Amino acid sequence: MEEQQSKKSKSSGGFQSMGLNKQTLLGVLKKGYRVPTPIQRKAIPAILRGNDIIAMARTGSGKTAAYLVPIINRLETHSTEGVRSLIICPTRELALQTIKVFNELGKLTNLKASLIIGGSKLSDQFDNLSSGPDIIVATPGRLTFILEGANISLNRVEMVCFDEADLMFESGFSEQVSDIMRMLPPTRQILLFSATLPRNLAEFLKNTLKQPEIIRLDTEERLSPDLDNFFYHVKEHEKEGHLLYLLLDLIGDKEQTVVFCATRHEVEYLNEVLKIFDIKTSMMFGKADQQEREINLKKFRKQETHVLLVTDVAARGVDIPELDNVINYDFPATPKLYIHRCGRVARAGRMGKCYNFVQTDEVGYLMDLQVFALENKEIEFGVIPRSFIDPYIYQIQETLKGNYDLEFLKKGSDNSLIMYKKSKPLASGEGISKAKVFSIDQIHPQFKSQDNKDEILKDQWLKGIKDYRPKSTVFEIDSSKLTQQQVMAATRLSHSTRIINAIRRNKEEKEKEEKEQLEKELKESGTIPMEEEQKSAGYIPSVPKKRSLFDDTSDRIIYSTRNPLDFTVEIAADEEADLKAQAKQRVWDRKKKKFVMASGGLDQHRREMKKKMEEKEKVKQQFKEWSKTKEKKENKEKGAKMNTSVKTKEQVLKKKMMKIRHEEQKKAADIRRKKNEKRYGKKK
Structure with a gap:
């Protein structure tokens, strides 16, 4: 009977x-x-075969166990030879979870x-490393400093x-990752787990992996099928009210909710607001x-x-088993970020909900999301009554009227959002054009149930008043004579041509000013003009010759989400002279409308290098101090042992x-007693 059950379990793909x-199997079952999840079923056997792996699957699909199980299985027992496996995570929370x-x-x-x-004490980490670990779980920034400062060898690393x-x-950890890769032996096995594959990562993989096995799951369905998405049209000054309605009325206090905000100032402000309404909250952001x-x-x-108020520091990898809801208080600018935020819920077969606040200027991002992640499905979008x-x-x-501390936090939150919006990437052209015709006020x-029928009629009536646009001007209202209407129509027609001509003249003058400014900047910087550069030998144009965004062979317009002229080839310098030359290069800043130093210029590069060197020196200094204190401690313990051994010898002799x-x-x-006995015997 037991043999039949074991055969059944083996054939079932468990x-x-x-x-x-x-030991590994018992640990997994315990x-x-x-x-196993689909990613575990495909990745674990491939890793055990010793292949380099690129595994792509959506968040919450069991990727952590997919690489930990084969690593534990291969290393098997503790060894004193040194570190045999490295696990590198982008955030501290993900490393702690791993x-x-x-x-x-x-x-x-x-x-x-x-x-x-x-964020942890270096001395504690040096102690951990001195104990001879088999596996190091680390973030790339701290790891590179410790490896260089403490002279730790990675020659024994297998995975x-x-x-x-x-x-x-x-x-921006590509430089640190490259430094770590240079310290590893050529025989190491590389496992790469990711939800997406951006261009800079693809270039890195091309140069480091050897005939990798690619495991790609959930490409058709990027979001979990167990996730319900709700999109609400919200005005900026009404977002706090919408959040309170969701948390107090719609969700309640029995479910766990993560609220994603754009900035830490917004997190601090909302934390104080929710506390006033007796909502138990925690907060988490990068600078904490x-x-x-x-x-x-x-x-x-x-x-x-x-309720957990967070910035995007928690958008990746952090697993909260009992999480029920995610609220995007600030709608994410990219579909990729939306996927990672929503990946906190609906994990491992559990149902989840994602509530989204979308402002009017963010509908373009919603249209991009519809194409990228929702497969052009119809979006349920509207306002809350x-x-x-x-x-x-x-x-x-x-509450804000009498609370000066809260007003101060509110002001800080608003200012940080202004800066955030400036740095936010734009939605695609197609997304923006779709947003213009998308209905947002229904x-x-x-909420379209029989109980809310009166509310729906009321909102429709208010919407009708709001959207009403009279066809005539104030001069034409209740006009009894037809000639007055004709005069106004003729006047409007004559004015329209003048307005068009004025707009065209302003545009031409602006373009002329920009051209003169550009020529002036070119002369000052000594940069070769575009026309002369094209004539020079070895010039490679960014687009094919005699081609543009419009197809010359037909009347059809070729639409693209990105302008092909914006694509550039970036080659990273690796020598001091090349780095200096690269730092001196000037680039055209569209906002400032002038040439600026690339990447902040040579001074910025020097500042960054100086900061890195200072941090490395700090790690080295702390490692020296730790080594000295450890040596003193060991000598003291030896001396104590010597003293105890000397004491024991003296005690034995004593x-x-x-x-x-x-x-x-x-x-x-005895001799005295015998003598006394003899003496007394003679006397008697």
Whole structure:
């Protein structure tokens, strides 16, 4: 009977059929994993074969276990030879989560893992490394400084894993990753797990991986099928009221909710607002203290708080098992970011909801999302009835009137949002053009029930008043004579041609001024004009000759989300002279309408290099101090052992001497007694 069950489990494609050793398999089953997810079913056997892996799957699909299980299986037992595996994560939270999952899966093995992240004490991390870990789980920035400062060798590394690699490269860690790769032996196995594959990451993989096996899942369905998406049209000054309605009325206090904000100032402001309304909250953002971030995340996981206010620091990798809802308080600028935010819910077969606040100027991003992630499905979009929202908006306004601290936080939040909007990427041209004809003021289908029929009619009536545009001017209202209307129509027609000509003249004058300014800047900088550059030998145009955005062979217009003239080829310099030359290069700034130094210029480059050198020196200095204190501690312990050994010898000798003395005293007493007996015997 047992043989039949084992055969059945092996044929079912479970963990038992993957060839894992006994300890690893028991650790997986003890963790509660019974049936592998699609990414685990494909990735684990491929990694065990020793292939380089590029695994692409949506968030919440079980990627962490997909690389930890084969790493534990291959390393098997603790070794004193040195570090044998590296796991590199883009954020501290993801690294903490990874080491937690490793401790659970590798419970039955004696493998050691060390955590190296920013915001923690260097001395503690040096202690962990000195204990001889088999696996290092780290963020790339802190790891490179420690490897260089503490002279740690990675020659024994067998497996390297990059988790959420796309975020790592988007966050500007490409240089640190390249430094780490140079320290590794050529025989290492590379595992790369990511949700997307941007261009800079693809170029890196091309140069480092050897015939990788590509595992790509969920390409057709980027968002989880268990996720419900709700999109609400919201005005900027009414967002707090909408948030309170969702948290207090629609969601309630029994469900766990993560609220994504654009800036940390907004997180701090909303945290104070929600506390006033007795909503238990935690907050987490990039500049917060590491210990504080860990405490707040732990509180939320233990359900001590029901709302977690975060910036995009938590948009990747952080797993909260009981999470029910995500609220995008500020709508994400890219579909990719939307996918990662929504990936916090509807994980591992659990249902989830994503509520989105979309302002009028953000509808273009929604249209891009519809094409990129929602497969052009119809979007349920609309407003929440005013009767639900107005009470909360009024309460917020009354609260702000007398609370100066809250007003100060509100002002800081508004200022940070102005800066955020300036740095926000634009929606695609197609998205913007679709947004112009998209209906945004109807009641959301979620609220179109019989109970809300009066509210719907009221909102429709208000919308009709708002959208009303009279066809005649104030001079034509109630005009009894037809000649007055004709005069106004003729006047309007004559004015329209003058307005068009004035706009055209202003445009020509502006273009002329820009051209003169450009020529002036070119002369000052000594840069070769475009026409002369095209004549020079070796010139490569950015677009084919005699081609433009319009197809010359037909009347059809070729629409594109990006202008082909905006594409450039970037070649990273690797020598000091080339770096200086690259830093001196000038680029045209469209906003300032003049040439500026590329990447902040040579001074900026020097400042960055100086900062890096200072940080490296700081790590080296702290490592020296730690080494000295450790040496002193060891010497002290040795001295204490020596002292104890000397003491024990002295004690043994003393005991022997005491014994001998005691025996001698006993003998002397016996002799005295015998003499006394003889003396008294003679007298008698």
